[in-house]
Amino acid sequence: MSTDPKASAASAVSTDNASGSNFLRGLIESDLASGKYQQRTDILGRPLPAVITRFPPEPNGYLHIGHAKAICVDFGLARDFGGRCHMRFDDTNPTKEEQEYVDTILDSVKWLGFDWKDESGEHLYFASDYFGKFYEIAEYLITAGHAYVDSQSAEDMAKNRGNFGEPGKNSPFRDRPAQESLDLFRRMKAGEFKDGEHILRARIDMASPNMNLRDPAIYRIRHAHHHRTGDKWCIYPMYDFAHPLEDAIESVSHSFCTLEFQDHRPFYDWVLERAAEGGFFKRPLPEQTEFARLNLTYAITSKRKLRQLIDESIVDGWDDPRMPTIVGLRRRGYTPESIQLFCERVGVAKADSWIDMSTLEGALRDDLDAKAPRATAVLKPLKLIIDNFPDNLVDECSAPVHPHHPERGQRHFPITKELWIEADDFMEVPSKGYFRLFPGNKVRLRYGYVVECTACDKDDNGNVVAVHCNYFPDSKSGTDGANNYKVKGNIHWVSATHALEAEVRLYDRLFTDAHPDAGGKDFMAALNPAAKEVITAYLEHGMRAALPDDKFQFERHGYFVADRVDSQPGKPVFNRVVTLKDSWGK
Numbered sequence: 139m140s141t142d143p144k145a146s147a148a149s150a151v152s153t154d155n156a157s158g159s160n161f162l163r164g165l166i167e168s169d170l171a172s173g174k175y176q177q178r179t180d181i182l183g184r185p186l187p188a189v190i191t192r193f194p195p196e197p198n199g200y201l202h203i204g205h206a207k208a209i210c211v212d213f214g215l216a217r218d219f220g221g222r223c224h225m226r227f228d229d230t231n232p233t234k235e236e237q238e239y240v241d242t243i244l245d246s247v248k249w250l251g252f253d254w255k256d257e258s259g260e261h262l263y264f265a266s267d268y269f270g271k272f273y274e275i276a277e278y279l280i281t282a283g284h285a286y287v288d289s290q291s292a293e294d295m296a297k298n299r300g301n302f303g304e305p306g307k308n309s310p311f312r313d314r315p316a317q318e319s320l321d322l323f324r325r326m327k328a329g330e331f332k333d334g335e336h337i338l339r340a341r342i343d344m345a346s347p348n349m350n351l352r353d354p355a356i357y358r359i360r361h362a363h364h365h366r367t368g369d370k371w372c373i374y375p376m377y378d379f380a381h382p383l384e385d386a387i388e389s390v391s392h393s394f395c396t397l398e399f400q401d402h403r404p405f406y407d408w409v410l411e412r413a414a415e416g417g418f419f420k421r422p423l424p425e426q427t428e429f430a431r432l433n434l435t436y437a438i439t440s441k442r443k444l445r446q447l448i449d450e451s452i453v454d455g456w457d458d459p460r461m462p463t464i465v466g467l468r469r470r471g472y473t474p475e476s477i478q479l480f481c482e483r484v485g486v487a488k489a490d491s492w493i494d495m496s497t498l499e500g501a502l503r504d505d506l507d508a509k510a511p512r513a514t515a516v517l518k519p520l521k522l523i524i525d526n527f528p529d530n531l532v533d534e535c536s537a538p539v540h541p542h543h544p545e546r547g548q549r550h551f552p553i554t555k556e557l558w559i560e561a562d563d564f565m566e567v568p569s570k571g572y573f574r575l576f577p578g579n580k581v582r583l584r585y586g587y588v589v590e591c592t593a594c595d596k597d598d599n600g601n602v603v604a605v606h607c608n609y610f611p612d613s614k615s616g617t618d619g620a621n622n623y624k625v626k627g628n629i630h631w632v633s634a635t636h637a638l639e640a641e642v643r644l645y646d647r648l649f650t651d652a653h654p655d656a657g658g659k660d661f662m663a664a665l666n667p668a669a670k671e672v673i674t675a676y677l678e679h680g681m682r683a684a685l686p687d688d689k690f691q692f693e694r695h696g697y698f699v700a701d702r703v704d705s706q707p708g709k710p711v712f713n714r715v716v717t718l719k720d721s722w723g724k
């Protein structure tokens with residue numbers, strides 16, 4: 139059994155909930171109707187919005203598609219209800235956090251199309267800025283009898299915690315006088331003790347059926363350097379203690395998080411109630427509401443597991459186009475709009491479910507189909523020689539930049555005696571129903587002429603190395619003569635003398651198993667060996683001008699993007715974003 143609450147929650151269900159409904163909207167609407175969070179003011183007496191949310195990542199890795207859902211929920215709902223969303227780093231754990239992660243997270247949120255600045259200011263916060271406040275509240279809890287310093291060993295503490303169905307045992311230190319706890323806590327802060335020697339715990343109920351209420355730890359000793367506070371502190375608050383306080387300090391109204399925090403909500407409320415009693419916060423207090431985390435088929439959404447893929451060199455880094463990280467999706471060619479569209483379609487449910495990868499890919503196709511200019515690319519090249527074409531003639535053909543947007547104009551490209559066509563657009567002996575090139579058959583060279591296949595050349599091993607044909611000079615697309623030719627096949631091509639030779643990376647899903655890590659499975663056993671194939675392709679010559687991040691539909695093949703890292707001026711490298719149709723597993 140996995141002890142990771144996320145993994146078990148994810149494996150328990152398997153239905154695709156692509157309803158697009160969002161119960162959190164209903165919740166906010168009813169809070170607005172009851173006026174619950176209206177009439178609040180900040181410390182200077184200025185009115186506060188009735189909807190304040192926050193997106194609170196821990197800066198310990200790169201954001202992934204699951205975080206994108208949380209971002210769309212937190213930032214999107216605040217925007218929709220005229221409120222604001224705080225960008226907050228939950229950086230209370232010193233050992234795993236780094237500035238590099240802070241930078242990439244900010245960059246990813248902005249790229250997705252959200253902003254933490256508004257007329258009221260810049261709402262970028264760091265939980266570590268509240269360490270002083272957390273400490274003050276902890277001292278208050280000790281004084282008020284709600285917390286004590288426990289000096290049991292870690293083993294005893296774990297043993298005395300009990301189990302599900304078996305109550306815990308009170309620590310022998312539970313009833314030590316508040317003054318003694320306070321003194322020890324101050325000495326913990328002063329650095330007099332080693333890691334683990336003492337811990338500050340809330341005094342709640344060791345017999346609670348909710349394990350999270352069995353005197354949870356709220357402060358621990360950790361002699362560690364923090365990426366922002368340096369060596370100022372050697373005690374750090376626990377997440378469950380810090381998080382509600384962060385929300386209250388920032389006057390958050392709606393604190394949305396994923397379902398695995400449901401059992402933590404009673405403690406969230408406990409912390410806020412005690413702090414409010416102590417006069418630290420005014421009511422109404424923030425309220426936590428849990429929603430289903432995003433589980434995407436053929437992908438994993440856990441920073442720890444994604445890191446393993448990098449550490450074991452399965453992928454080339456956080457921004458590898460096969461990664462479900464925001465930086466990976468961006469490099470792969472996903473647009474912010476497609477990810478927002480995906481999140482809208484997925485909706486927000488109260489129960490965990492798996493969302494099919496095809497939902498994400500579908501949103502991407504829908505977004506790119508309308509935007510991406512068309513171009514021609516030959517991915518598996520075979521030479522086509524038009525024997526009756528004048529040797530040095532360079533004739534110009536043209537095609538629309540976008541078939542549904544004539545206002546975007548035409549693109550022009552040359553046709554010459556020697557072309558590249560797709561190897562599978564020729565068969566020496568055609569199979570049944572094959573309409574493309576074979577000796578004696580006519581096809582249209584898309585946007586060019588009709589040609590009739592005559593023969594092919596083979597190497598010593600019998601492999602076809604070139605195809606021969608003759609063209610009909612009066613058959614050019616767009617001319618009157620074109621209509622005199624009725625052919626079934628229509629194939630794409632590029633001029634062999636003018637085409638751009640380019641590296642193209644054909645990406646596919648990283649895993650072959652739809653649920654690679656469900657139920658504690660070894661996801662490393664489900665890697666798709668064909669997730670990346672690097673080829674040399676021939677592209678329409680205009681692709682020389684493609685800039686990093688430019689996206690195109692290579693006709694008949696799919697959507698491609700000029701890689702933002704490896705493309706050079708005049709020498710783009712292309713990534714396949716997604717194929718034209720969902721053919722996975724078919």
Ligand code: ATP
Nearest residue numbers: 194195196204205207208395396431432439440441
């Ligand atoms: P991971 O398990 O990958 O480490 P995390 O939950 O620890 O993720 P945080 O940085 O703490 O990552 O998450 C920031 C916010 O994003 C939290 O509110 C968290 O609930 C949310 N979040 C993380 N993963 C998902 C997901 N798969 N679907 C929806 N929201 C998510």
Ligand code: MG
Nearest residue numbers: 195196228377
């Ligand atoms: Mg976390």
